[in-house]
Amino acid sequence: MSKVAIIGAGVSGLSMANYLEKNNIDYHLYERRTPNDLKGHGFILPKEGIEHLSSIIDINDLYAKGSFLKKYYHYNQAGEIISEKDLDNVFVVSRSALIEILAKGVPADKISYNSTVALNGFSNGKAEISLDETKTLEADIVVASDGSRSRIRRTIFQGETMKAVLENEVVNIIENEELAGKIESNFLKFHHENGGLTFGVLKLSSSKILWYCQFDITKFFINEDYTPDCIRQFMIDNFGSWNPLISSIIEGSSYENAHIWRVYELEKLNPFYHENVVFIGDAAHPLIPFTSQGVTSAMKDSFTLTNLLVEGNDLQETFRKYEDERRPEINIHIKNGRALLEQFLLPLNEQPKNTLPISYK
Ligand SMILES: Cc1cc2nc3c(=O)[nH]c(=O)nc-3n(C[C@H](O)[C@H](O)[C@H](O)COP(=O)(O)OP(=O)(O)OC[C@H]3O[C@@H](n4cnc5c(N)ncnc54)[C@H](O)[C@@H]3O)c2cc1C
Numbered sequence: 343m344s345k346v347a348i349i350g351a352g353v354s355g356l357s358m359a360n361y362l363e364k365n366n367i368d369y370h371l372y373e374r375r376t377p378n379d380l381k382g383h384g385f386i387l388p389k390e391g392i393e394h395l396s397s398i399i400d401i402n403d404l405y406a407k408g409s410f411l412k413k414y415y416h417y418n419q420a421g422e423i424i425s426e427k428d429l430d431n432v433f434v435v436s437r438s439a440l441i442e443i444l445a446k447g448v449p450a451d452k453i454s455y456n457s458t459v460a461l462n463g464f465s466n467g468k469a470e471i472s473l474d475e476t477k478t479l480e481a482d483i484v485v486a487s488d489g490s491r492s493r494i495r496r497t498i499f500q501g502e503t504m505k506a507v508l509e510n511e512v513v514n515i516i517e518n519e520e521l522a523g524k525i526e527s528n529f530l531k532f533h534h535e536n537g538g539l540t541f542g543v544l545k546l547s548s549s550k551i552l553w554y555c556q557f558d559i560t561k562f563f564i565n566e567d568y569t570p571d572c573i574r575q576f577m578i579d580n581f582g583s584w585n586p587l588i589s590s591i592i593e594g595s596s597y598e599n600a601h602i603w604r605v606y607e608l609e610k611l612n613p614f615y616h617e618n619v620v621f622i623g624d625a626a627h628p629l630i631p632f633t634s635q636g637v638t639s640a641m642k643d644s645f646t647l648t649n650l651l652v653e654g655n656d657l658q659e660t661f662r663k664y665e666d667e668r669r670p671e672i673n674i675h676i677k678n679g680r681a682l683l684e685q686f687l688l689p690l691n692e693q694p695k696n697t698l699p700i701s702y703k
Pocket residue numbers: 349350351352353354355372373374375380384385386387457458459460487488489490493511513603605622623624625629630631634635636637638640
């Protein structure tokens with residue numbers, strides 16, 4: 343059986359490793375960061391993502407670490423309700439909890455942290471890859487799960503263009519039992535009447551909440567030092583006069599772990615494979631945050647690719663089938679993501695009715 347090198351231990355690399363482990367396919371996973379550095383913030387997962395996770399993890403582990411969202415409420419900045427919607431098994435969990443649960447399914451001798459892999463070229467249809475610029479790695483198949491700004495992808499598709507998305511985000515997780523109790527199982531989103539500025543808040547557990555803001559980068563500017571003080575100031579300047587729930591959250595939050603996401607997308611998707619290198623997750627198709635489909639898509643990529651590898655056909659045929667199966671759905675999420683971005687930018691009085699808070703295929 344072929345030996346697979348998986349590059350990057352985010353959700354996509356770890357889920358691929360879990361699927362290969364379950365199917366007795368030989369692999370090794372390389373991650374440039376340390377396990378403690380693999381933190382990050384939170385994910386909203388639709389029902390389909392939970393179903394995929396159920397096949398590789400003990401789902402009760404996940405349920406203990408996050409919570410289901412039952413209802414979506416859309417407000418204006420003053421806190422007047424604009425619309426509400428029932429949600430069908432949408433789950434929210436912190437990235438660190440999901441990464442920790444997925445990593446449990448990968449034996450310690452099959453994952454190397456602090457290990458950066460580079461692609462140096464191709465020889466006889468095979469990628470020449472090296473570890474930490476010193477050691478040559480041997481692999482029959484290279485699974486590139488190295489994220490939206492994949493170096494491996496940029497080395498192969500040198501003409502690609504990554505473009506800044508008009509929206510950026512500040513994300514924060516804070517401890518606040520009282521607020522978590524108040525929010526219950528609701529997904530609250532507040533939208534500025536002129537558009538281009540929102541604040542979302544959800545409960546992660548009985549004592550933790552996740553809040554985020556989305557802002558139009560042509561209208562709102564954050565000091566690029568990105569220090570906790572700069573982020574706090576940005577939040578107070580732009581949300582201090584909103585509904586009291588929001589002003590109390592932003593004033594009462596610690597900003598030590600607040601994170602600013604600069605969002606990029608590929609102008610045009612590349613092929614999902616080249617020679618013996620295949621891309622999964624954000625490395626294949628960065629999806630903008632509005633879709634909430636990044637994790638589920640990464641799970642589905644790994645699931646589809648593993649099933650095709652198990653069939654044992656010719657590698658190019660396997661990769662072609664993988665791309666044929668996954669690309670149409672990704673194109674739908676890209677289209678939906680752009681529609682959700684447009685909607686975010688619009689003033690409230692121009693918002694379309696009955697839109698969903700995330701992308702569905
Ligand atoms: C603001 C924001 C909000 C989001 N919200 C959601 C959400 O609510 N729901 C959802 O489903 N998705 C969301 N997403 C998308 C989601 O984060 C990703 O789609 C998902 O985590 C899959 O990521 P990945 O594993 O492909 O890549 P990543 O998580 O980026 O992992 C890539 C890994 O590869 C490692 N790496 C990189 N280069 C190398 C190298 N050369 N050698 C070794 N290792 C390397 C990195 O250190 C990293 O650990 C959001 C994204 C953003 C930016």
